[in-house]
Structures are given as structure tokens and as C-alpha cells.
Amino acid sequence: MNFNKLLFPYDKVRDIQEDLILKINESIIKGKNFIAHAPTGLGKTAAVLAPALKYALENEKTVFFLTSRHTQHKIAIETLAKIKNKYKEKFYGISIIGKKGLCLQSDIHKLYNSEFNDYCKTMRVDKKCEFYENLKTNEKLSTETKIALSELKIFNQITTENSLDISKKFNLCPYEISMLIAKNAKVIIGDYYYIFHQDIRNLLLNKINKELKNSIIIVDEAHNLPNRVKDLFTARLSNSMINRALSEAKKFKYDQIIHDLLNIEEILKELSNFKEDEQYINKELFIEKINNIRDYQELIEDFSFIGDAIREEQKQSYIGSIASFLESWLGNNEGFTRIISKKVNPKPIVILSYRCLDSSLATKEVIDEAHSTIMMSGTLTPTSMYNELLGFNNPIEETYKSPFPDKNRLNIIIPKTTTKYEFRNQKQYQDIATILANIVNIVPGNSAVFFPSYYLRDSIYKEFNELCKKTLFIEHPNLSKTEKHKLLEKFKSYKNSGAVLLGAISGSFGEGIDLPGDFLKAVVIVGLPLTKPDLESNALIDYYDKKFGKGWDYGYLFPAFNKSLQSAGRCIRSESDKGVVIFLDERYTWKNYYRCFPSSWNLKISLLYERLINEFFSKKI
Ligand code: SF4
Missing domain, CATH: 3.40.50.300 (P-loop containing nucleotide triphosphate hydrolases)
Known part of the structure; x- marks a missing residue:
């Protein structure tokens, strides 16, 4: 096999790597999925990016290289740069970290991710973010944005640092600039949630005019995916959150909900009145207890409204976070469990949680719709477990040996x-x-x-x-x-x-x-x-x-x-x-x-x- 045809960036292909490249290539050409246990040293990144990029260039597809590690962003970008230098192909890839990590507003690190999203939304809707406002003039890209984009396109491949530096230079939102670049990128390197969180995926794909069915999804370190996905769909409410929400209500003079918050705190206390550290809890029981103090839906609406108003003042709102929890609690029972737990650390903490058990609830639809999904990791055994846990349908599975002597x-x-x-x-x-x-x-x-x-x-x-x-x-x-x-x-x-x-x-x-x-x-x-x-x-x-x-x-x-x-x-x-x-x-x-x-x-x-x-x-x- 001539690996140059597959845009392989190195002169030599190692023995086991050869089989890996061929299987990945076959999977992508046939629109199939592939699960590979591929130990360190096999050169997974080059082995997967080369054939995926080749296919994407010839068939108008986009490659999403998903990883939770920043070091992997760098390795993927370097691999793409080598491919471009060697084959003189006209394409670029971009590495995009989470929106919070790209935000230029100050004190953002104090916010939880969910709070940050609400904060950013409020800033944009209220036209309070100068970096966002600077992107356009009269609904058209501003001159600064156009210059920033052309400066970014000079790079061989575009790293997060490149996007941040250029955006800072022109006072523009780096996330939005990255999205504009991503529209024409052939490879997008980002975290799992960009694709496996349905709302974030829809937003992203809409913004960059791409479709899942025309995407090749590569998941690096895929052994982490089931837990990462489950965490995305898990929601928690604790008494310490309620205490912070109480201080917030007092600070911003929302006295009308103080009583509600105290009642919810009391409900948690009542529900945690058992000997063990944790107990399962019934969905209806909690809803019924809330309904006894206030109409459940009305409470969500009030807390959401107040949360939004507070975020305009101080970025973060615990009242808003409680509203999100109450909303999540209404979710399905299938594939989830509900637990109330308590510990002393050093004060007593009670946590009510709605925990996702089944990662395939989010991954299956991606795997079914994408052109091809490739999962790789050095610890992906048995591959049959990941096949079932993630909701694959008859993928190619392979377990490779370490290439080291x-x-x-x-x-x-x-x-x-x-x-x-x-x-x-x-x-x-x-x-x-x-x-x-x-x-x-x-x-x-x-x-x-x-x-x-x-x-x-x-x-x-x-x-x-x-x-x-x-x-x-x-x-x-x-x-x-x-x-x-x-x-x-x-x-x-x-x-x-x-x-x-x-x-x-x-x-x-x-x-x-x-x-x-x-x-x-x-x-x-x-x-x-x-x-x-x-x-x-x-x-x-x-x-x-x-x-x-x-x-x-x-x-x-x-x-x-x-x-x-x-x-x-x-x-x-x-x-x-x-x-x-x-x-x-x-x-x-x-x-x-x-x-x-x-x-x-x-x-x-x-x-x-x-x-x-x-x-x-x-x-x-
Ligand atoms: S629009 Fe951009 S800069 Fe403004 S708050 Fe959101 S992420 Fe931050």
C-alpha cells in the first residue's frame, strides 16, 4: 500500500500501525464505525488523521477530532501541519477549547460551566459584551473581524493560542472568531461535549454550517467517554447551594423567594433523615414535597427569571442553578438513578442527585448519524464493552498489541x-x-x-x-x-x-x-x-x-x-x-x-x- 496516497505524514509506517491505518481507512470509506484498543506508541494520531483527512478532502466531509486533553490538541495540530507541509494540500484545521477558556471577560474562572453559559448568553442578549459587539457592524462582519480572520488564515494550522492572540489584538470574542474559522476548516479539534452534548452540538453545527451526517468523528482516549457523557447529564442540588442562593436573594433583595429556599432546605433535611450515607429517592416524592410549598413549575419559572436578572449583575447565580436542577429532575427515569446522600465535611452536607447511568442515551444518535465514528484508546479492552456501552451497531473492533519490544x-x-x-x-x-x-x-x-x-x-x-x-x-x-x-x-x-x-x-x-x-x-x-x-x-x-x-x-x-x-x-x-x-x-x-x-x-x-x-x-x- 502506498501510504502517501493516504496523506501519511511520516516516511516510515510501523508494522502494527499499518494495519491500524488500513482498518481506519476501510471503515471511513465504507461509512462504518471502528473501535480500536491501540496502545501507546502506535502513532494513533497520524494513523487516524491522515486517512480521515484524505476522505474528508475528497468527499466534502469534516473531521472532528475529540479529546479531553490539551496535549492532544497540540499533537493533532502538529500532525496536520506535517501533512500540509509534505503534501501541499490546501486545508486547515483549528483547535477549539471550551467557550469559557476562550472568553476575554474578567473573573470568568469563578463560574461553573453551566453558569458561564447563562452569563455569556445574558451578556450577548443585553449587548453588554464589547468583544461580541465588535464582531459586526450593521449585521455584517466588521473590518477588525475581517482582518483578524485573514491574519489567522496565514497560520499553517490554527491553535487555540493563535485564536486568542489575534482576537485579543482586535478586541474580538475568540470563541466567535474560532467559529468563523471553523466554517471552512477541514479538521476541528475540540472536547467531547462539542459533539456528544445535543444542545451544544446543534448550536455548533448550526453556527459553522456543517452537518453530522457529513462528519467523521474521531474520539481519542475513548475510555473516558462513557463517564464524561454521564457527567454531562447528571444534576445535583445541595444544601450549600441553597445557602448560597439564600445569601444571593438577600443581597439582591429578592425577599419573596427566601421562604421558598428555606422550605427547599427543610425538604432536603427531611428527606435525608435516615441512618445510612445515601438512599435512593423517588422522583414524585420530591416533586410532591415541593408542590406542597409552591407549584413546581411556577417555582422553576420564578427562580429562572431571578437567576437571569442576577447574572446581569454578577455573572453567577445559585438561584439560577437551582432552577436548572429542578428542571433536570423532571427528566426520564429510564437510564437514570436518583440518590440523596449526606456527609459531614466539616459541616453536614446533603446532596440530591439525578445521575445518568447510560452514556448511549447521548452517544448512540451521534454514532448512528455521523458518516463514520472512530474510537481509540490505549485502554479500550474489552472493545465489546465499549461497543455495547456506547450504542454501536456492528462496528469493526480491533485489539492491537503494544508496538514496543x-x-x-x-x-x-x-x-x-x-x-x-x-x-x-x-x-x-x-x-x-x-x-x-x-x-x-x-x-x-x-x-x-x-x-x-x-x-x-x-x-x-x-x-x-x-x-x-x-x-x-x-x-x-x-x-x-x-x-x-x-x-x-x-x-x-x-x-x-x-x-x-x-x-x-x-x-x-x-x-x-x-x-x-x-x-x-x-x-x-x-x-x-x-x-x-x-x-x-x-x-x-x-x-x-x-x-x-x-x-x-x-x-x-x-x-x-x-x-x-x-x-x-x-x-x-x-x-x-x-x-x-x-x-x-x-x-x-x-x-x-x-x-x-x-x-x-x-x-x-x-x-x-x-x-x-x-x-x-x-x-x-
Ligand atoms: S461573547 Fe465571547 S467574550 Fe463575550 S462573554 Fe461570551 S464568550 Fe465571553
């Missing part, structure tokens, strides 16, 4: 110790700490250890600290981007003497960091991140049992197991990387869990881990 990687399961809840005790922690210290002390460089929770990490830390001979780095929850970056840079500087990073599987470093080359030599996954199923997990298990007969796997086991695999993937990021991945928990050898490992992983189950590690690192590659 097997000899560069040692995968070990140590069948000793467990983090299973009923066996957690001091002796267990001591045993885990001893094994961990034995491992990291002989690894010639940096190691990262991921625990199922910060609580477990901290419980094992004391013993481990005494035995570990290397410098320790502790990951704290909710690190800012800058803090994360600083910590990683410092950690990397220990690559010769060796340091140990202690984090949580679902924390800042379990997914989304790259430590290539000599920066990371070993990753240890302690235990399985299986928490006691909460009500949402139970609802998911029930729902998927009824729908696919696979409730436990889809609702509980596979998502947790994939988190372990994601963390394990931090170690080997390039062809020449050499590293050890260790799973420390006897349950990893149990049949029910062992089957969740990708079949191509050459796993060694051994208690002689020290010998294996020493032998592995003493061999030259």
Missing part, C-alpha cells in the same frame, strides 16, 4: 498481600510496605507507586518510609496544574539516584502524565481499586444486567480494572523505554480478575520478584 518490559503479578477491605490490618500494611521497599530500593532509577486511595497510601506510608532508601514524593489530592508540573519536574531530576512517587490510582498522576525515557523505571499498582459498591454502582450493575446481562463487569469490575491498567501505562511511553510494571495483590491472579488483562501482556506471576527485577535491569537492550 516485549524484552523492554517486565510485567509481574506478586501473588501476596491484599487491600481487600476485610483483610486490611497493620500486619497487612507492614507486608505491603516491605515488598514495596524491596522493589523500589533495587530499581535503578525512579519508581511510581499507585494506591487504590489516599487513605490506604497514608496507612502504609509510615512503615514504608522507614524501609525505603530513596527520596519520597507525595501526591496530594487536587493539585493545581502548576503544582503538578513542579512536582513532576523535581521528581524527574532524581532519575539517576532514584526517587519514589506515591500517588492514588484516581489521582493527578494515575492518568495523563508522560514520563518517557529514564524518568520512570518502575510502576507498582498496589491492590485493586474496587471500593464497596455504592448506590450509583449498584444502580449501574442493575441497569447493565437488565440491558446486557453484564452488570457486574460493565458497572463495576472493568471500569475499576481499567484504572489500574491506565496507571500501569505510565511506565513505557516510547520504543526505547525499559521498565517494570508490578501488580501487587493476590487477587490479580484470580481467574475473574486475571481475564481483565489484555491478552498480549506477558505476565509473570512470581514471589521471586527481586530476582526478576535484577535480571531484567542487568540485561542490555
